Amino acid sequence: MDLQELQTLAEREQEILDAPCIRCCTVGGCLSANALAVKEQIEVEIATQDLNPPMHVRGVGCMGLCSRGPLVRLDPAGILYDQVTPEDAPELVHACHKTLQPHLPKALSNSSPLQPSSYQPRHHPFFTLQHPIVLENSGHIDPKEIKDYMAQKGYLALTQALYDMTPSDVIDQITQSGLRGRGGGGYPTGLKWSTVAKMPPGQKYVICNGDEGDPGAFMDRSVLESDPHRVLEGMAIAAYAVGANQGYIYIRGEYPLAINHLETALRQARKQGLLGSQIFESPFDFRIDIRIGAGAFVCGEETALMASIEGKRGLPHPRPPYPAESGLWGCPTLINNVETFANIAPIIRNGAEWFVGIGTDKSKGTKVFSLAGKIQNTGLIEVPMGTSLRQIVEQMGGGVLDGSAKAVQTGGPSGGCIPAHAFDTPVDYESLTRLGSIMGSGGMIVMDQATNMVDVARFFMEFCMEESCGKCVPCRAGTVQLYQLLTKICDGKARKEDLESLNQLCEMVKDTSLCGLGKSAPNPILSTLRFFKDEYLTLMHNEGSGDYHPP
Template structure:
């Protein structure tokens, strides 16, 4: 991908119309996050502006906002006061919205209803769809930067770390390492130069939580990073963001600039003597750079290959200095925790998994889009209540979580409460929060092969088990899907997968066999069908081997 997608060129023209008394009677929120943008939502913003001007309505405001959640139904327009949601808006539908806006009464304060909204708890996404992501005023208007100011004026760095530790917040990038512990390690590590790095290299296919957060509420991430920097005594930060997310990058750049101008980044933040500044570094299309040591190598301008740990980045990271590395969602939780307190936060969740988790719903599900639920919500609630069930009412087969290092969870676990621990128990992995729903049109051997194809293409090539082993696994899976494999091949597949898991250098290789393990655990009959009966039950694979003679 050499060209920046058009979404990277958002207009900065404010499409807001001011009312005479300063307060609008009605507000139309047009989603301008990437998904709706790609459905030409910006045209809707402009058209709406024209139509409202033409109608001479001066008490109505049009605001572009971040993700409204129901991405599959974009472009989305919401009338804030009535919570009326317009889906799949075409230019011709604008008149209808104008009519609806006319009907809004100053007393309307309805909240959106229905399980999609009611089962969710919005912490990280609290401002999503409510603020203009390029407006610092909007962010501040909804309580933004209060946490930072509170921290800088009233707290010591130790207190901040303790608060985070007490909240039970765990890394939202995948493995779930306690955030407070990591902060403490970095704070106590030797060295005067320390860094805070935000991992925005959301690489799991089917995951777009971080992108939505950055596109919809970039200041929240900056605020979280700034608090973290204060807590670990760092004064320089980096956000390593995928180049595939041009809109997110652009909004981040705007947010950084605005924060710097407002004295919320740079020297003497919020009139204290605390200094912290942030730079963006672009990824360049390497999944492995989501691994922390590879990410550091990439920021340093090198090939993004992981290195063995220890030493961990918290002790020896960017340019060998102690480095705090968390992902977007982890930082985005920080302001709310400090605003509402660790106790409030840790009330949500289940077991050692506290707070909420943002998930990206995708696949064969009705309501694809972004959701945030308390830890402990069941898969059934997520898939059927919030997600609206399977497209065309087909039978549910599995939900895939954790990206290429994750697994496929079958129907028998639909009532399982989702947490870091429970997912591992059933052979999957939290990952960054991609949740892909599959129905009976998916072949699970093919799905395993898909992920193995992903891993072999994204293997950095440094260590032997991952470089060679992922291809070996892929070749065997390919044999199986072509109906040319024997039971010996299957045994080889399992043996090899185990060795690759044990011997690979980084998480990519160690996790690469997981899709095989989990599909074998729950869908071994599908493997057997390919190998023994030479058929693909889902009808996905093209069996080339002739029928075996009895």
């Protein structure tokens, strides 16, 4: 396929994609709520009626508001129906058909027993504060149809890079955009790419880290389920920029739907000549293969991930050398996570200045978050960097289910618990670090006033203890001792000296562990000691317990 053929196909498919239709979310939370049965029953209902104008049903990716699924949206009107059941199909089809008629716009909002959801994309805060870049196609296209992706300018950024830009031009655009790695560390993406590109010519690799293991996090899974070609295109652009010809997507086996959609996307891209040899009739060759992980949390760390791809036990290794210099099988390797690659095509299409205009001075662009926990509106959101925690938790999330929020955990087991009085903090890399937490991959777990924060710290420490690979003593033994100390406190058997030991042990594990799992494991403890010390003191043995003041 050449550029002209791609543009012609995109224009033709755009007309089909923009035609009036009923879109049903068929991934993630909606799928678990019987969404496939809803879609099938709607199709049956349409087939039994002679409708004019004709009506089409399209299975699409995540629409965001997972707590209200199954979600069905009538387009182009944008009317959203939530918690739809198969029994609603006759009334829904009737309602949608009436709405499609020009002389009866939205008439059945007042006449149908099946009412449109109050969560309207154009009006409800859950949607109105969002700025979709990574998620711009989610809930709109069928993830199993490459033509849907092409209709949304899919693969045009890759052709632009191949025909109009040199590899260094691509790296300059990514560098100027200020895009930082969305996997947790926030390392400048352009700097990482340029390091790999500067390595001597020879075998190089590009790896997409899809090993999302944080409790309560489902951002990468949703992107891969809803818009897999977006990630493939980002990887291909990265490979062209750094001089790689082989890529791998490392994804945990617990994501079967994402794996299925990726395998389908890879077959389609190869068939269309968008991956493989001489892409778009250029000299550029790039192949992508999938590697499925067994669910070890430590394999989210890049050196452990590469060991797993090589067929070895997933153990981290000291750095330097860094993967950019000596990575997979000793070759220069570029590793970014799913969301980072999903940002690449829009930046190439729209330019670095466009991306720079979104977010804050040091944290550019948007960030995808999964909202979970004791909150009204659980689901997937994408907001500009700098959006406050209060806007996310109270406005978009609708607040907690009962009462008021107590804290929000960001960054998963590697992050910290941020108290409600700090909710006006903007969400960016530096601000969260100052509060003792991290951005992480984007998980947010909201807690209410009934939550025991010491028990929360113990839960995350138990997770880190069980997921430790055991290679280094500080993490292998230190997480066990931290968990035992927290259990002693929760059981009301601890004394003043135990809190002092807890803090000292946290600092030791943080400073001496080999990889990021151990270095960040104490964060939930340190943040709860900082902001919720009264809860620790309340659980302490009375003798001398009130004299301890955490730093």
